[in-house]
Amino acid sequence: MAKLTEVRWHGRGGQGAKTASYVLAIASAEQGWEVQAFPEYGAERRGAPMRSYVRISDAPIRLRCAVQHPQIVIVLDDSLLKSENVTDGLEEGAVVIVNTSESPEEVRGKLDYQDVKLCTVDATAISLDTIGRNIPNTPMLGALAKVSDVVTVEGAQEAVRKQLGTHLRPEVLEANMQAISRAYEEVQVA
Amino acid sequence: MSDRVYAKDAGWKDMVAGGYIPQAGNAEEYSVAGWRIVHPVRDDDACIDCLFCWVYCPDNAVYVENESVIGLGFDLEHCKGCGICAAVCPKDCIKMEEGSMPAEDE
Amino acid sequence: MGVRQPLEGNNAVAEAMRQINPDVVAAYPITPSTEIVQTFAKFVADGLVDTNFVAVESEHSAMSACTAAAAAGGRVMNVTSANGLALMWEILYITASLRQPVVLTVVNRALSGNINIHCDHSDAMGARDAGWLQLFGEDAQEAYDNLFQAVAIAEREDVRLPVMSCLDGFLVSHSYELVEVEDDDALRDWVGPYKPRMPLLDINNPYTMGPLDLWDYYIEHKRSQWDAYPDAKQAVIEEGQRFGETFGRSYGLMECVELDDAELVVMAMGSTAGTCKDVVADLREQGVKAGLLKLRCFRPFPAPEIVEVLKGAKALAVLDRAASFGAATAPLFSETVSALYSHGVHAPALNIIYGLGGREIRPEDIVGVFDDLKAIAKSGQPSDPVKWIGVRE
Structure with a gap:
């Protein structure tokens, strides 16, 4: 059987869930995995809840539908815990990483399905600290590196350089690198 | 009809791919004399050679030589009898007369 | 040797267009194929291709310009989706009837109404009788590979028909996946230079294209067009094999x-x-x-x-x-x-x-x-x- 890891990002339009899923795909591809990343497009409104998906496998990926039973869920904004069912389709042992200032224990009570490995990281604070703006998507990749083998910190950093390097000023790019490392260090695993 | 168009009984295998007509300008081969119910006649004595009739004719049916139309008449194989030449003539010296051809040619 | 790299489906198509380096692209962007036109326009602006990019006011104009540019003797490409393809409808028939080898990428999307931007095949199916060849790709790799083959098939002397290369909107066009991108020179060699048939700009050999064609010849012309498609089918097979011989990925019907x-x-x-x-x-x-x-x-x-x-x-x-x-x-x-x-x-x-x-x-x-x-x-x-x-x- 192929080893397939499926990731679902929850974000709001403009928070960079789509970019983060592409960056994750690039990073995983660099590590030799087969990848597929795609956003769920609705009406593309800034601030509206949206999902983005990544499949990472050791065999060619042929499936062409939304991820239904992800092993990893990443929530870019903890206000989504109220409006979105972020544990939708999860099975026992799935990893949920939430960008929040709260602890895993506090967040667990807000989930519909609790049989998950819950991780929290204050990616907003980290991005404000390092990048100077609330851009939680890149630090979340650092947090993911801590709890999964689909990406490493160095892989995530290299992929961000590749995907965003031509768009960002050098100091902003460097701040993103720091944000990834810090999130890797600071993520709390319940 | 000349060899510049398909033979009347040409079959589909004779067609040039794309429905092209192999040579250009074969509309010249096609007489529209039968489309007319009136034909133009110019009073060459009143004509001032302004060439308006030649410029405006949609069918290139006004003969011209050395920047002059006087005495040359019309190409009655390609004139459709539309009357534009008569309408634009500033001296009113072109009349559209009954019949598809001048009486002496009938 | 090709390099496997992560690419969004639309960018894989734009990359293929860059490598093909067509003479003329006249396109009008529409979701979900917008990024292809956008990315290719950037290639033009950056001087990476020699293409004359014509910004037009509608898809009807886009396909009119493309058909005319092909008739003049150029290698011509275009991109659209859904309602854009529908607006081209009148001209699609003319492109095929005039046997112009235009290559059109169709990123499949539902036709209105109601307004929908997502994938289905109603756009391409609506154009199925127009006389274009239609290839459907499963993923970004196939969309990329199909485009080179589309050009090669369309331009073959025994074909001379326009080709649509279809890929699924969003599902493929906006999916990031690994695509083996081949070497520019290898691809240009494979596609080869374009030898136009009876280009209108060859002023020493004038002829008449697209004349009035009534009951006396029209059906002979249509019967002659009908006869082109068995050869085109053979060309799809042969070019798919030839692509495989060079790049290792073979295709068939x-x-x-x-x-x-x-x-x-x-x-x-x-x-x-x-x-x-x-x-x-x-x-x-x-x-x-x-x-x-x-x-x-x-x-x-x-x-x-x-x-x-x-x-x-x-x-x-x-x-x-x-x-x-x-x-x-x-x-x-x-x-x-x-x-x-x-x-x-x-x-x-x-x-x-x-x-x-x-x-x-x-x-x-x-x-x-x-x-x-x-x-x-x-x-x-x-x-x-x-x-x-x-x-x-």
């Missing part, structure tokens, strides 16, 4: 998955075929003789070839991502069953209509189709040949 001994067969086009492959593999592990016929070349429709691979099936489901309103069945089913019937094959067949406007098609939906096939294989032809799936009752 269709892809047969486990069809040799298959009893229950699903037929599909586009990205859904990928999901079907996973389901067929699972069912095979369970001992079910399941198979998939992925049709790549819808035009010319390879009727005898389809019959050949389907004649042993005990039950067949044809998946249409389009409806043909007022028709008894949807296009892919109608043509497939017509091919089978006219060749004396009468397997029970079910027409599945699915995925309109981007409605999800999941592995369990395909498993459900195979369950239907199991029943039909026993009971015979169902009383209603059409079944809509993935739709709320």
Whole structure:
């Protein structure tokens, strides 16, 4: 059987869930995995809840539908815990990483399905600290590196350089690198 | 009809791919004399050679030589009898007369 | 040697266009193919291609300009989706009738109304009688590879017909995946220089194109056009093989998955075929003789070839991502069953209509189709040949 890891990002339009899923795909591809990343497009409104998906496998990926039973869920904004069912389709042992200032224990009570490995990281604070703006998507990749083998910190950093390097000023790019490392260090695993 | 168009009984295998007509300008081969119910006649004595009739004719049916139309008449194989030449003539010296051809040619 | 790199489907197509370096692109952007036009326009602005990019005011103008540029003697490409393709409709017929080898990428999207930006095949199916060849790609790699083959097929002296290269909107166009991008020079060598046939700009050899053509010759011209498609089918096969010889990825009219001994067969086009492959593999592990016929070349429709691979099936489901309103069945089913019937094959067949406007098609939906096939294989032809799936009752 192929080893397939499926990731679902929850974000709001403009928070960079789509970019983060592409960056994750690039990073995983660099590590030799087969990848597929795609956003769920609705009406593309800034601030509206949206999902983005990544499949990472050791065999060619042929499936062409939304991820239904992800092993990893990443929530870019903890206000989504109220409006979105972020544990939708999860099975026992799935990893949920939430960008929040709260602890895993506090967040667990807000989930519909609790049989998950819950991780929290204050990616907003980290991005404000390092990048100077609330851009939680890149630090979340650092947090993911801590709890999964689909990406490493160095892989995530290299992929961000590749995907965003031509768009960002050098100091902003460097701040993103720091944000990834810090999130890797600071993520709390319940 | 000349060899510049398909033979009347040409079959589909004779067609040039794309429905092209192999040579250009074969509309010249096609007489529209039968489309007319009136034909133009110019009073060459009143004509001032302004060439308006030649410029405006949609069918290139006004003969011209050395920047002059006087005495040359019309190409009655390609004139459709539309009357534009008569309408634009500033001296009113072109009349559209009954019949598809001048009486002496009938 | 090619390099495998992660690319969004649309960018893979834009990259292919850069490598082909056409003389003229006249395009009008529309979701979900916008990024192709946008990225290619940037290549033009950056001087990476020699293309004359014509910004036009509509898709009707885009295809008019493309057809005219091809008639003048240029290698011409274009990109569109859905309503954009519909607006080109009048000109599509003219491009094909005039035998101009324009290559058009169609990122498949539902036609209005109501307004929808997501994937189905109603746009391409609406253009199926226009005389264009139509190739359907399953993923970004195929969309990339198909574009080079589309140019090579279209420009062959024994073809000279326009080609549509189709890929599924969002599902492929906005999916990031690994695409083997080949070397520029190798691809340009493979595609080769363009030798236009009877270009209008050859002023020493004038002729008449597109004249008034009434009852006296029109039908001879149409009969002559009809005769072009068997050759075009052969060209699709040969160029698919030739591509494989150079780049290692061969293509044909269709892809047969486990069809040799298959009893229950699903037929599909586009990205859904990928999901079907996973389901067929699972069912095979369970001992079910399941198979998939992925049709790549819808035009010319390879009727005898389809019959050949389907004649042993005990039950067949044809998946249409389009409806043909007022028709008894949807296009892919109608043509497939017509091919089978006219060749004396009468397997029970079910027409599945699915995925309109981007409605999800999941592995369990395909498993459900195979369950239907199991029943039909026993009971015979169902009383209603059409079944809509993935739709709320």
